[in-house]
Amino acid sequence: MALSEKESVAGDIETTVSEEEARSKDGTCPRVLSQEELDGLRGERALVSDFKLMKLEKEAQKNWDLFYKRNTTNFFKDRHWTTREFEELKARREFESQRLVLLEAGCGVGNCIFPLLEDDRHIFVYACDFSPRAVEFVKKNPLYCPERCSAFQCDLTSDDLRENVPQGSVDIVTLIFVLSAVHPDKMTLALQNISRVLKPGGVVLFRDYGLHDHAMLRFKAGSKLGENFYVRQDGTRSYFFSKELLAELFAAAGLQSVANDYVLRETVNKKEGLCVPRVFLQSKFTKPGQSESS
Numbered sequence: 642m643a644l645s646e647k648e649s650v651a652g653d654i655e656t657t658v659s660e661e662e663a664r665s666k667d668g669t670c671p672r673v674l675s676q677e678e679l680d681g682l683r684g685e686r687a688l689v690s691d692f693k694l695m696k697l698e699k700e701a702q703k704n705w706d707l708f709y710k711r712n713t714t715n716f717f718k719d720r721h722w723t724t725r726e727f728e729e730l731k732a733r734r735e736f737e738s739q740r741l742v743l744l745e746a747g748c749g750v751g752n753c754i755f756p757l758l759e760d761d762r763h764i765f766v767y768a769c770d771f772s773p774r775a776v777e778f779v780k781k782n783p784l785y786c787p788e789r790c791s792a793f794q795c796d797l798t799s800d801d802l803r804e805n806v807p808q809g810s811v812d813i814v815t816l817i818f819v820l821s822a823v824h825p826d827k828m829t830l831a832l833q834n835i836s837r838v839l840k841p842g843g844v845v846l847f848r849d850y851g852l853h854d855h856a857m858l859r860f861k862a863g864s865k866l867g868e869n870f871y872v873r874q875d876g877t878r879s880y881f882f883s884k885e886l887l888a889e890l891f892a893a894a895g896l897q898s899v900a901n902d903y904v905l906r907e908t909v910n911k912k913e914g915l916c917v918p919r920v921f922l923q924s925k926f927t928k929p930g931q932s933e934s935s
């Protein structure tokens with residue numbers, strides 16, 4: 642897959658755009674587009690047929706599973722930035738050895754969880770994905786051990802997480818580049834599912850594609866499935882979020898916004914001599930109610 646179709650892949654270097662450029666003045670707009678980019682977006686035509694839409698939805702799990710068959714564990718980079726970007730992963734404790742329970746929803750092959758497990762001895766991680774192959778890769782990782790991690794297969798939009806995770810037991814849910822892969826009509830179902838296992842006072846840490854990300858502008862008209870929703874060559878799909886829509890989706894699942902901002906980055910691939918502007922949405926939502934420790 643070429644640079645930037647997915648967010649951060651092996652071989653890419655991500656650089657931070659200066660703070661002035663990184664956030665629009667009032668934090669409400671994603672990246673400002675050039676005339677050429679605007680024309681490209683306006684010129685998008687043909688949405689695909691209902692038949693193709695249904696087929697893609699029916700085969701969503703299969704297409705991600707095939708993605709992991711082709712790429713095994715080599716596609717995404719380990720996400721060593723999570724503790725830097727989300728201080729909750731460290732700070733949500735009253736004392737250093739307090740055990741934190743985390744759910745990585747849509748864990749892929751574990752690029753997010755294994756750096757965390759390596760870094761923090763007092764963390765227990767539930768990790769789920771609807772791709773059976775991805776879950777197998779997680780279980781085969783040398784850092785996987787059942788005392789500290791429980792990986793299981795689950796479609797967030799249709800399988801009740803409570804079959805594997807006790808209700809109201811999770812301190813932190815990480816949702817990293819996952820909701821964008823879910824059909825917009827089913828996003829609320831996934832968030833409601835997550836909300837049921839979150840503790841009152843618990844938090845969802847979210848990062849995903851933002852509106853006008855470079856990957857969105859690269860799609861050709863035939864890849865457009867709906868508003869801000871596209872399909873890649875391999876059948877996996879991607880939604881590009883505005884912060885307003887994201888806040889509405891979480892509110893519909895009973896979760897309150899704590900932070901919700903666009904983050905601008907540049908992804909550089911030295912080998913291919915490319916530098917492209919990225920837009921991500923980074924957000925935190927909390928479940929109302931008091932945590933037991935507060």
Ligand SMILES: C[S@@+](CC[C@H](N)C(=O)[O-])C[C@H]1O[C@@H](n2cnc3c(N)ncnc32)[C@H](O)[C@@H]1O
Pocket residue numbers: 705706717720746747748749750751752753769770771772775795796797798816817818819822823
């Ligand atoms: C871009 S990967 C991100 C993986 C991981 N969160 C990370 O940060 O490396 C998106 C993952 O979401 C999973 N996924 C997509 N839709 C899902 C659903 N409805 N239920 C569970 N997992 C899903 C895919 O199988 C894929 O592994």
